[in-house]
Amino acid sequence: GKGTFNGTLSLNSLPLSIANAFLSDTHFGLKGNANGELKMQGSLTAPDINGNVTLNEAHLYSNVYGTDFTLDGRTVEIKNSLLSLDKFRLTTSDNVPITLDGDINLSQLTRPYLNIDIVGHNFPVVNAKRKSESLLYGKLLTNIVANVHGSPEHLIARGKLTVLDNTDVTYLLNNTPLSSESDLSDLVTFTNFADTVATAVPDETAQSSN
DSSP states (O other): OOOEEEEEEEEEEEEGGGGGGGGTTTTOEEEEEEEEEEEEEEESSSEEEEEEEEEEEEEEEETTTTEEEEEOOSOEEEETTEEEEEEEEEEOTTOOEEEEEEEEEOSSTTSOEEEEEEEEEEEEEEEEOOOTTOSEEEEEEEEEEEEEEEETTEEEEEEEEEEOTTOEEEEOOOSOTTSSTTTTTTTOOOOOGGGSOOOOOOOHHHHHHO
């Protein structure tokens, strides 16, 4: 049968980087650590979780997209496997916050489900210099009102994002659908004029001498 668990898990400077295995396809990562206490009972894959977690020097970052957000250090409660966020703040290096309200369902540990509202004003979604791995760099200032829901590997976002003045951002297109000649075959026809039939041009000088 399925394994079960009934006990208390104490978090003492647990590295958040262990969650990066679930974020491998998102180009985002976590760093920092977590402290707290969780009471867990039920199956190992779908336990009932209650307790609290406090983040310490935690960051959500992406080298590809040029982002690095400091995560709120307030204690977060988990009740019946539901982690609730109440105006949870992600803050940029310039101390500009974006707030998250909603919850994360942890009833299936291998496939958590998010339902989060996001609000930010004059928020720099991107504020970074170009690096070798960058796809996006510069400064992208926005107003954001959005909802994100789904599992980490299949997130759906809906809302409104307004790009503000003073935005100067570059996005690099790599491996686009127009990256090979075969992909362009239905859009553009290439002609090699060297292969066309040669046409003799009369030698007017020779004709006039006759």
